[in-house]
Amino acid sequence: MVFPEYDAQCGWYEMLEAVSEFAPLQGNTQFDTVVIGGGFVGTAAARRVAENQPDNSVLLIDALKIGQGASGRNSGFVIDQPHKRELEQYDNRLKQKILNLNYTAIDYLAQQIERYEIDCQWSHAGKYQAAVGARGEKFLNHYESLLKQSGSEYRRLNKQEMQSVFGTDYYSAAIHTTGGMLMQPAALMRGMADTMPDNVRVVENTPILEVLRTASGFTLTTHNARIQCNRLILGTNIFTSELGFMRNRILPVMTFASMTAPLTDAQLARFGGQLDWGLTPADHAGTTVRMTQDRRLIIRNGYRYAHDFNTPQALLPKVRKNHRKGFEDRYPQLKEVPFEYTWGGASGLSGNFETYFGELEQGIFVSCCDQSVGAARGTISGMMLADMACGKRTQRLSDMLEVSGKPSWLPPKALLRVGVPLRMGIARLASRSEL
Numbered sequence: 241m242v243f244p245e246y247d248a249q250c251g252w253y254e255m256l257e258a259v260s261e262f263a264p265l266q267g268n269t270q271f272d273t274v275v276i277g278g279g280f281v282g283t284a285a286a287r288r289v290a291e292n293q294p295d296n297s298v299l300l301i302d303a304l305k306i307g308q309g310a311s312g313r314n315s316g317f318v319i320d321q322p323h324k325r326e327l328e329q330y331d332n333r334l335k336q337k338i339l340n341l342n343y344t345a346i347d348y349l350a351q352q353i354e355r356y357e358i359d360c361q362w363s364h365a366g367k368y369q370a371a372v373g374a375r376g377e378k379f380l381n382h383y384e385s386l387l388k389q390s391g392s393e394y395r396r397l398n399k400q401e402m403q404s405v406f407g408t409d410y411y412s413a414a415i416h417t418t419g420g421m422l423m424q425p426a427a428l429m430r431g432m433a434d435t436m437p438d439n440v441r442v443v444e445n446t447p448i449l450e451v452l453r454t455a456s457g458f459t460l461t462t463h464n465a466r467i468q469c470n471r472l473i474l475g476t477n478i479f480t481s482e483l484g485f486m487r488n489r490i491l492p493v494m495t496f497a498s499m500t501a502p503l504t505d506a507q508l509a510r511f512g513g514q515l516d517w518g519l520t521p522a523d524h525a526g527t528t529v530r531m532t533q534d535r536r537l538i539i540r541n542g543y544r545y546a547h548d549f550n551t552p553q554a555l556l557p558k559v560r561k562n563h564r565k566g567f568e569d570r571y572p573q574l575k576e577v578p579f580e581y582t583w584g585g586a587s588g589l590s591g592n593f594e595t596y597f598g599e600l601e602q603g604i605f606v607s608c609c610d611q612s613v614g615a616a617r618g619t620i621s622g623m624m625l626a627d628m629a630c631g632k633r634t635q636r637l638s639d640m641l642e643v644s645g646k647p648s649w650l651p652p653k654a655l656l657r658v659g660v661p662l663r664m665g666i667a668r669l670a671s672r673s674e675l
């Protein structure tokens with residue numbers, strides 16, 4: 241069994257000024273509801289169960305400190321638009337449902353951030369999607385046609401606008417959509433953990449080792465405690481299979497990011513662009529770039545089949561070198577600006593692009609296989625799992641079930657270990673002009 245590990249390399253988490261402590265769990269304990277995993281899914285689920293049923297005792301438990309997992313190490317886009325695959329495959333009615341669900345998640349996060357004054361660089365910045373050359377432009381044109389079909393608002397940028405926002409003339413075309421948000425993910429996750437309702441107990445650095453069904457519910461085992469509960473919510477994403485559920489259906493894929501030191505005033509002037517924006521590549525295998533509110537540039541690219549779930553440290557120097565090239569190609573005027581952090585993080589894909597949401601077995605509510613876009617989708621999934629667990633039937637819950645599916649079976653691991661890297665290598669080669 242593999243547990244999540246923290247590598248002390250994730251810039252978002254390492255930059256946090258004060259991180260609260262939650263007392264560990266010892267001995268035999270009992271809760272009405274246990275939520276395993278403190279990412280987008282788990283934090284939203286725990287909060288919502290507690291809001292729905294203030295007398296319910298809830299345990300939110302994570303193997304790491306909350307904020308150290310994938311939900312605290314992503315690029316910080318809370319995306320409103322359906323995933324490209326969904327834009328391509330679904331009819332307009334379903335796309336509208338996904339959009340509405342994502343907006344519900346964004347509103348929910350915004351409400352918590354405002355109510356509890358969570359300091360997480362939350363910003364209504366929208367999202368840029370950009371192409372470097374002809375290959376990227378082809379993808380961008382296709383994306384534009386999908387946005388048009390679904391009636392979404394967007395705007396094309398001209399060369400001058402791209403230069404004045406991004407601080408580089410590296411890009412040949414870009415589109416801006418307005419609905420999404422940006423944030424500092426580890427700060428958001430810490431804020432969510434720190435402001436849980438009174439009936440939620442938060443426990444960290446405590447992996448669940450085993451889940452057993454009993455006559456009245458479940459017994460969960462940790463190194464120092466045994467927990468009884470009536471119902472279980474799994475927000476464990478790629479690790480769900482390690483607990484014995486959804487085996488051979490989740491493909492863990494790792495991607496990597498590097499973050500610079502904050503730009504000095506002189507470097508900012510040479511940069512020449514704006515603060516607080518984020519750009520995803522038109523060609524999926526390209527590079528995500530973010531400029532934070534606190535003057536740090538972030539480069540994200542590279543994929544790896546994460547059969548081992550966690551980040552192998554030996555890979556990071558090579559990743560940093562690739563990121564350095566991406567950075568200097570875009571910002572030759574900032575060659576002396578160092579990277580302070582380089583990290584990897586894994587999320588889950590499926591063979592048929594489906595995200596799982598629902599009551600997997602009686603009393604076990606699960607959302608997993610996030611397709612690498614879990615900020616909005618994970619949040620709404622957590623909220624709706626909580627409603628489902630509390631017996632609250634709503635139109636939103638029906639919509640959530642309608643837009644989800646069951647990830648298909650994957651080939652045996654031995655085949656994946658050959659086939660997935662090969663496919664990723666080919667994609668990287670084909671997209672090298674967009675990196």
Ligand SMILES: Cc1cc2nc3c(=O)[nH]c(=O)nc-3n(C[C@H](O)[C@H](O)[C@H](O)COP(=O)(O)OP(=O)(O)OC[C@H]3O[C@@H](n4cnc5c(N)ncnc54)[C@H](O)[C@@H]3O)c2cc1C
Nearest residue numbers: 277279280281303309311314315316317448479585614615
């Ligand atoms: C570099 C990178 C960039 C990304 N950028 C974006 C982005 O900009 N926007 C976006 O929407 N998505 C992005 N993603 C994807 C996004 O981070 C994920 O979709 C999202 O975090 C999934 O949330 P989750 O709650 O389902 O799972 P996770 O965040 O993976 O949470 C699962 C939690 O379960 C805990 N856990 C697992 N097993 C156990 C156990 N046995 N016992 C106790 N606890 C356990 C883990 O420690 C973890 O904290 C990115 C991912 C990466 C890696």
